[in-house]
Amino acid sequence: GNSVTQMEGPVTLSEEAFLTINCTYTATGYPSLFWYVQYPGEGLQLLLKATKADDKGSNKGFEATYRKETTSFHLEKGSVQVSDSAVYFCALSDSGGGADGLTFGKGTHLIIQP
């Protein structure tokens, strides 16, 4: 079956530091890949996505590249802010056309200190 593995944290960084959150996946088909962010007390918001190999998703300074050869979709940001503190989820969806829902990683709690 499908699975997503990501570092759980917490990951603590100082403001303006470089961020990398690793995400690797196992899937039977050719999945679409997503990063979602969850702020305290809220639901999930889509941060970025990529639907095929070598696609780069980007939003709000965050980037992730779909690497089929390493089955990875690592999240990066060049300079983090305190407001980036949240839980980040890597997820995949089987692109076979079925409605199997999203498969999520366990989430990475990111803490940015001023």
Place this chain on the structure above:
Amino acid sequence: KAGVTQTPRYLIKTRGQQVTLSCSPISGHRSVSWYQQTPGQGLQFLFEYFSETQRNKGNFPGRFSGRQFSNSRSEMNVSTLELGDSALYLCASSSLGTSGRNEQFFGPGTRLTVL
């Protein structure tokens, strides 16, 4: 455009009771998915409805059920509640039937506590 809304936001029940949670998708969205979020298991897919039909179901016991109405609003029901059902239940809607390449928009969730 209004986002996904879920009611109630918080709920406290006792073991053995049943509960119904409601989700109103974004206007025009016909697909509604439900997820359970717990500290131990993380986010797990419960089921998806499209045009009033359940398209797929995750690995949950039959105590978990759902339905979708003609206006795309969805409800999920959990019968004979157990302590382990305490979780944040998230609803997500999307414009098309498959969740493959289409963005899912999540609601704020219903926090269920079973005592």
